Every structure is written in structure tokens, then in C-alpha cells.
Amino acid sequence: MYRLAPSILSANFAKLGQEVTDVIDSGADIIHFDVMDNHYVPNLTIGPLVCEALRPVTDAIIDVHLMVQPVDRIIPDFAKAGANIISFHPEASNHIDRTIGLIKEQGCKAGLVFNPATPLHYLDHVLDKLDLVLIMSVNPGFGGQTFIPEALNKLRAVRKRIDASGKDIMLEIDGGVKVDNIAEIARAGADTFVAGSAVYQAGKDADPHRYDSIVAAFRAELAKV
Numbered sequence: 001m002y003r004l005a006p007s008i009l010s011a012n013f014a015k016l017g018q019e020v021t022d023v024i025d026s027g028a029d030i031i032h033f034d035v036m037d038n039h040y041v042p043n044l045t046i047g048p049l050v051c052e053a054l055r056p057v058t059d060a061i062i063d064v065h066l067m068v069q070p071v072d073r074i075i076p077d078f079a080k081a082g083a084n085i086i087s088f089h090p091e092a093s094n095h096i097d098r099t100i101g102l103i104k105e106q107g108c109k110a111g112l113v114f115n116p117a118t119p120l121h122y123l124d125h126v127l128d129k130l131d132l133v134l135i136m137s138v139n140p141g142f143g144g145q146t147f148i149p150e151a152l153n154k155l156r157a158v159r160k161r162i163d164a165s166g167k168d169i170m171l172e173i174d175g176g177v178k179v180d181n182i183a184e185i186a187r188a189g190a191d192t193f194v195a196g197s198a199v200y201q202a203g204k205d206a207d208p209h210r211y212d213s214i215v216a217a218f219r220a221e222l223a224k225v
């Protein structure tokens with residue numbers, strides 16, 4: 001099953017609730033929530049208060065992508081704010097296994113995120129504890145960057161490891177996902193697709209159906225795989 005996860009990083013922040021409900025009504029599956037701290041990455045976005053404000057407006061899964069350092073302090077706040085999945089970068093945690101445990105203790109699904117140059121060996125001893133592996137196909141910090149093709153090789157490698165584990169672990173891709181490359185990305189093994197600018201730049205007017213055609217275009221590409 002393929003899941004489409006629009007990133008609200010590229011949404012209109014002045015009407016975020018509407019941006020979330022409209023994209024889900026158009027057939028998207030998951031809300032990808034990018035948290036940046038101007039420390040781990042050179043940009044600053046949204047935190048637990050915004051997650052808490054969005055929680056009552058949608059039943060969709062809220063997929064929190066933490067690009068923050070340190071990580072642990074903020075995890076309980078996101079769990080209380082209604083996050084369903086919390087993912088973090090291994091370089092940003094001093095104790096990766098502990099951080100995974102903390103996310104799960106708080107009742108959320110746990111994900112580990114790999115930057116373009118981060119080796120997959122961080123999976124060696126924790127894969128069984130994860131619910132999601134997120135492969136970055138851009139360097140984190142900004143929307144609208146170009147997909148780095150090496151991410152396809154990484155997806156193939158992680159797909160093998162997930163299949164060998166026999167566990168139900170989501171394999172998500174984040175960065176530069178467009179209608180013209182999503183099929184190739186799916187063939188490399190991803191099942192969950194973050195798309196920020198491709199989705200939210202597709203609908204700039206007030207029509208509640210403004211995201212229908214872009215979501216349908218992604219689905220049509222995925223149907224070919």
C-alpha cells in the first residue's frame with residue numbers, strides 16, 4: 001500500500017488548518033510535519049503548539065520529522081500534542097536506542113532518518129524496534145530542493161533489510177518527490193512519499209478541491225508500478 005504524505009512546510013501557514021483538511025480531503029494519507037530548530041538545520045519552523053492546534057482538525061496520521069538537536073527533551077511534548085509518528089536523525093541523538101524507546105513509551109511510532117551522507121549502519125542493532133525508516137533525498141532544511149539520485153540505491157538497500165526482518169516497517173522518502181519521479185522511487189522500494197512543494201504549490205487559490213488533481217496525478221503514477 002502506498003501512502004502520500006504532503007509536507008506542510010510548503011503550505012500557506014496563514015491558513016494551516018484548511019491546508020491540512022483540504023489536502024486530506026483530496027485523497028492524501030498522512031500529514032508530514034517538519035520541525036526545524038535553526039541549530040541542527042539552518043531553518044526554523046513549527047513546534048508542538050502547532051501540532052496541538054492541528055490535531056483536532058484532522059484524523060489523519062501526523063508524521064513528525066524532527067530536525068532538532070537535542071532530540072529527547074521535545075519528544076513528550078509532541079506525543080502530548082497528538083503526533084502519531086515521531087522520527088529523528090541519529091546524529092542528533094547521543095543515545096539512539098534510548099530515543100527510540102522514549103518515543104515508543106510515549107505511545108508513538110518511532111522512525112529513524114538518514115541524511116544523504118548518513119550510512120545505514122545505524123540500522124544494525126535497532127531495525128526491529130523501528131516502525132519507519134525515512135531516507136532523505138535532499139539535505140534537510142528547506143523545501144523545493146532537487147532529488148539526489150543516490151537515494152534510490154539507499155532505498156533498495158533498506159527495502160532488502162526490511163523484507164529480511166519480516167517486520168511491518170514503513171519506508172519513507174523525503175525531498176524532491178515529484179509526479180515524474182515517484183514511480184521510480186516506488187520501484188526502488190519506498191512505500192510512503194513525502195511531497196512538499198509539488199503538492200502545495202499546485203493549489204494557490206481558495207478552491208477546496210485545489211489539490212485533487214495533483215494527488216490524483218501522484219496516484220496515477222503509483223498505479224503504474
Ligand code: DX5
Binds near residue numbers: 034143145176194
Ligand atoms: C526538508 C523536509 C522536507 C521538505 C520536502 O528538510 O524534511 O519534508 O518539506 O519538500 P519538497 O517536497 O519540496 O522537497
Ligand code: ZN
Binds near residue numbers: 007
Ligand atoms: Zn521532512
